[in-house]
Amino acid sequence: MSESLRARLFAEIDRWRLIDPHTHINPHAPAAKSLADLLGYHYYTELVHSAGVSRERIEDPQIGPEEKVERLVAGIAPLENTIQYSWLIEMAQRFFGFAEERVTPTNIGQLYRAAAAKMSQPDWSQQVLEQTGLDAVFLTNDFDDPLEGFDTSVYVPCLRTDDLVFHFAKRDVRARLDARAQRPVADLATLRQAIGGLFEHFRARGARAAAISLPPDFAPAPIAPAAAEAALTRVLKQGLEAALDDRRTLSQYIFWTLAEYCAEFKLPFDLMIGVNRAVYPGGVYQGQDLFDSRVSLIQYRELFNAFPQVTFPISVLASVTNQELVAYSWIFPNVVTNGHWWYSNTPNYIEFDAAARLEAVPQTKQVAYYSDMYKLEFALPKFGMYKRILAKILAERFVIDRGWSEERALGLARQVLRGNVERIFGYGE
16 A cells, blocks of 8 residues: 555656756756766766766866766766665666666667767756756845846746855955945945845845755854944954954844844745765765754754744754754744755765654644755656655655555645745745
8 A cells, every 4th residue: 555655645746847946956957968967967976976986087187078978977976875876877777768677888879879979959948847847946045146137937046155255365255245335345334235135136036035055053143233343353354364353243234134134134044064075085076064963953043043033944954954954944934944955965865854743743834845956857766765755765764654544644745845835935926
């Protein structure tokens, strides 16, 4: 019964058109141009590097896309057990007619050519959206992005704020903000005006959220204006040579200001919590960051209490933090569980974490999944993975264990997969 039930639930869920609420898609080039754009995804480069292929061989700037693919495939066999490898096979089979179960040095040339023929079609991006069943994808836009030249109803802007909070001391970041504001930041008043201008610009072009990734030691707190003004003065004068305490004070002030503007502009503030940057400096590009277990959501209690009118969709990097996230979403009306991020985005962790959320968190407060993808093709295997797990949880824990009808279980699935995205982010308003 369980297997056939799971299959029926999955078949129905897989028919639905969805919205992807967090990606790194470039709206001017949303789909892959060659197989190198897919195999160059950091999941593959970091795993192949971990399995023994040198960074220099993977990131050699002198090679073209086909040779890069050949080099990666030459070292890909140890990855065959991973879920990431299954994503690759599913994309190859579904998009490019690949008939084999393994990608090898012997068949990669054929696959490369088949992919190139598809990807060269002028409407390839739209084909991928249709085949994947996506109505829209949320972007990750630099704060100075002009947000021009793309359909913002399909490629939905999102204000990414990491540079403002953690890299304001860098000269180029300040120059970008000055250019966007069309005046230099000279004091707290002009800093706040510049940040407010960013929100006006993004909101006018259909933005549905602001977002930031946060290290384990960050703890939001309000900063007194006098202390913030003094820190800003020194950072403007000294840049990266400013004292660490001044840079931290300014980071706190800017973060709190962003939350204030989220409240004013009625935008959710996506918090992705727990990433340690450059833990492994010898790793490949984007394969250097990790987490540790020092992070706790108790560090955000003051923020959640201070801004009850702001919705905070929370992603945690480690599955070990999921129970805490469930508890905070259980208690705080403005805390929402959001997806399965990065190192938690494998079936074992997803099933455990998603079941905990579905059993303990109000159904209106869960954003089930996002792809975090850089190219549109990855939505198909990533969402497919999640939907299979969701069907399993619903079949076993709700229909069989709790006696729910299949229709009721599917209603829950539709809410967490699509309905909550529309309501929480105001998509379609």
